[in-house]
Amino acid sequence: MKQIVDDYSAALAAHDPKKVNIAPEVFFTENGHAFKPGESELWKGAGTWGEQNYLIDTERCGAVAFGVINENGRLIHAAIRLQTRDGGPITEIEHVLGRESEFMYNPQVVLATSHLDWENILPPDLRQSRALMAAAATDYFAMFAEQPLVNTPFAERCDRWENGIMTTPTHDCSPKGLVIKHPPPRVPLADVEAGLVAAFEHFAGNLADVHVFKMSGGRVQYAMAIVGPASPDPWVEREKNK
Known part of the structure; x- marks a missing residue:
């Protein structure tokens, strides 16, 4: 690949x-x-x-x-x-x-x-299942609520970059406190060996968005978000018709 x-x-x-x-x-x-x-x-x-x-x-x-x-x-x-x-x-x-x-x-x-170890293969005892990784990515977007019912597991120090801007000055990746309604993300791919999972989101029902999460030992270590412009999302309908 x-x-x-x-x-x-x-x-x-x-x-x-x-x-x-x-x-x-x-x-x-x-x-x-x-x-x-x-x-x-x-x-x-x-x-x-x-x-x-x-x-x-x-x-x-x-x-x-x-x-x-x-x-x-x-x-x-x-x-x-x-x-x-x-x-x-x-x-x-x-x-x-x-x-x-x-x-x-x-x-x-x-x-x-470039120093971050995005692609490093994790030791077997630090890997997590595809299902756990997908749940962590999905729950992240569900946490943008007044009273979140889920909680993505974050490392004690977790950093996130959004279009190059570090948005975690206190090294806390939790979005708690931000109330934004999102549709559920698509999580089509994960690299279990490297601990990477990608969530494709129509952010706020409006913006093209991808969050890639690096996980180890069941916790998110850091995340990279690529955020595009206001756009349609034809992929949701395509997935329904598969």
């Missing part, structure tokens, strides 16, 4: 979707809007990644690349989800991008997080 991500990134930088194995029936969105591969803004302007991390889900044959990528000569925040058919053709592509006009914007800070 990592090679497929690299092939896709190379095709993006070449502005040529024919350079990667994309299924004819692929469903592709960029910030919630459907395009054909090669026609979106990132496909037309992409360069190389400035900082790239990988979430590789070998069981479900999917991946998420996240960090900052060059577009038209400057860095933007990006999360790219690829779903394949049994490790072959790419059948789903989802770009969530945060540019200058979006919620916060500081790609240089993301470059400075």
